[in-house]
Amino acid sequence: MRLLVLGGTHFLGRHVVTAALDRGxxxxTFTRGVSGDPPDGVRALxxxxxDPAALPAxxxxxxPELVVDTSCQTRAAAENAAAALSEVRGYAFVSSLNAYANWPPGPxxxxxxxxxxxxxxxEYGPVKAFAERTIGAAVGDGxxxxxxxxxxxxxxxxxxxGWWLDRISRGGRVVVPDALDQxxxxxxxxxxxxxxxxxxxxGLSGAVNATGPVGMTTLGGLLDLCREVTGSDAEWVPVPEEELLSAGVEPWVHLPLWLPADVARTAWDVDTTRARELGLPSRPLAESVADTWAWLRVNGRPPMQxxxxxxxxxxxxxxxxxxxxxxxxxQVT
Ligand SMILES: NC(=O)c1ccc[n+]([C@@H]2O[C@H](COP(=O)([O-])OP(=O)(O)OC[C@H]3O[C@@H](n4cnc5c(N)ncnc54)[C@H](OP(=O)(O)O)[C@@H]3O)[C@@H](O)[C@H]2O)c1
Structure with missing residues (x-):
């Protein structure tokens, strides 16, 4: 079928393109052409x-009969897609858990x-929510x-x-939150x-919480996998939350994927029942970590981000x- 990817040259969209080609x-793709080109065999629009005139032109x-939309970040982008693509049979839109006003931290x-x-x-969450409503109303079923x-x-x-993989691969004493069971x-x-x-x-309709199943791993489990795939001799130096915060460590940013305990308690506890019922898979985390490291070693961090x-x-x-x-x-472990 004719499948349009709104986006497609960066990260998730790139994998959407590969999957769509694999399925014949x-x-x-529709992009500005700033982030590179899609692979051969794809129409690069x-x-x-x-710009309301750009997509129709x-x-x-x-x-298109089908759309996968990975690139919607503005109200105008949503309105323009709604105007140009209301006739498609299936429209899969990539939103965020941030479309819920109470997340994070949830529950x-x-x-x-x-x-x-x-x-x-x-802001990001309100724009994603607006986009869901606007494009959803235009497309209807599907x-x-x-x-x-x-x-x-x-x-x-x-x-x-990627940062954890890089840091852990360099080995030695690595600062980690002491909440490794998060x-x-x-x-x-x-x-x-x-x-x-x-x-x-x-032509699926409605909403899904598209993330991994609750309990799939812990911060410590993920970091252990990073140590394993990089073959590193890194030693964890666990630091309590109060000490991290008082030193000026910004959760999520300075220690990526780490959240303060009161946020983490509910932020990671996301019900994905519908996603699982509709078949969203969850491959072994070890595979994701190993493949990310293999890619990073060969390519390095992409310059544009x-x-x-x-x-x-x-x-x-x-x-x-x-x-x-x-x-x-x-205290080193
Ligand atoms: N990463 C996460 O953990 C996470 C979590 C929750 C939700 N999300 C959502 O997941 C999606 C994933 O994004 P991705 O970056 O991986 O997707 P992507 O489709 O691989 O990359 C973004 C694409 O958008 C295009 N683009 C950007 N601005 C544009 C514009 N004004 N007009 C036309 N095309 C434009 C870029 O190409 P050009 O630069 O060439 O235009 C690029 O192809 C996003 O919607 C994000 O909000 C991500």
Whole structure:
């Protein structure tokens, strides 16, 4: 079928393109052409989705039957997609758990049909909620919104898991939160991508919480896998939360994937019953970590994400030295 990927040249979208080609679709991507090109065999359509004229001009009579939308970040982008693509049979939209006004920290129950943000500011969660409503109303049946949690895997430019892999691969004493039993859930971009293509094909409707199953791992379990796949001699130096915070360590940013205990308790406890019923897979975490490391070793961190408007993930060297200086050798594990 004619399948349009809105996005497709960066991370999740790139895997969507691969999955759609594997399943024999006639695939087009629509991007500005800033992040590179899709693989051979894909129609590379160009334009800015914030411009109402760009998508109809780029399609130029090529009428998509299915859409997977990985790139919606503005209200204008949502309105323009709603106007141009209301006739498609299946539209799989990538939203975020942030579409729920109470997350993080949650708790989140089973999927609500409606996202819960209804404000008109241009923050990430309210924009995703607006996009779900706007495109959903235009497409009707066959509109599925995947409220994604943490996405991991090869080509991840955000460098959260990537930072841990890099740091742990260098070995030695590594500052880690002492809350190593904190739960974590993540979805592999390749699992989500293939499932999104299938969801569009099947014309699935409604909302799913698109992340890994509760209890799939812990922060400590994930870091142990990083140590294993990098073959590192790293030793954990566990630091209590109060000490991390008082030293100026920013949760999620300086120590990626770590959240303060009161947030972590519910933020990672996301009900994915509907996603599981609809077949969203969850490959072994060891595979995601190993493949991410294999990709990172060969390619290094993609250059363009350094321009992204988000704080640089990872513990600054001076903060690491300060924390390590405070910790006695006998606390190393
Ligand atoms: N990473 C996570 O953990 C996480 C968690 C929850 C939800 N999400 C959501 O998951 C999605 C994944 O994004 P991704 O970066 O992996 O997707 P992607 O489709 O691989 O990359 C983003 C694409 O958007 C295109 N693009 C950006 N601005 C555009 C514009 N104004 N007009 C047309 N195209 C534009 C980029 O190409 P050009 O630059 O060439 O235009 C690129 O191809 C996002 O919607 C994100 O909100 C991510």
């Amino acid at each position: 679709h006639d695939v087009a 160009h334009g800015d989705r914030d 780029a399609l130029d009579g090529w009428a 989140l129950g089973p999927e609500d049909a409606e996202p819960t943000w209804s404000t008109d500011d241009d 509109f599925l919104t995947a409220r994604a949690g943490l996405i991991i895997g090869p080509h991840d430019p955000i460098h959260r898991l 739960p974590i859930a993540a979805v592999d971009a390749r699992d989500l991508a293939a499932w999104l293509v299938g969801a569009a094909e099947r 350094k321009l992204a408007h988000r704080p640089e993930p990872g513990l600054p060297a001076e903060l690491e030295a300060k924390l390590l200086g405070r910790i006695a050798d006998d």
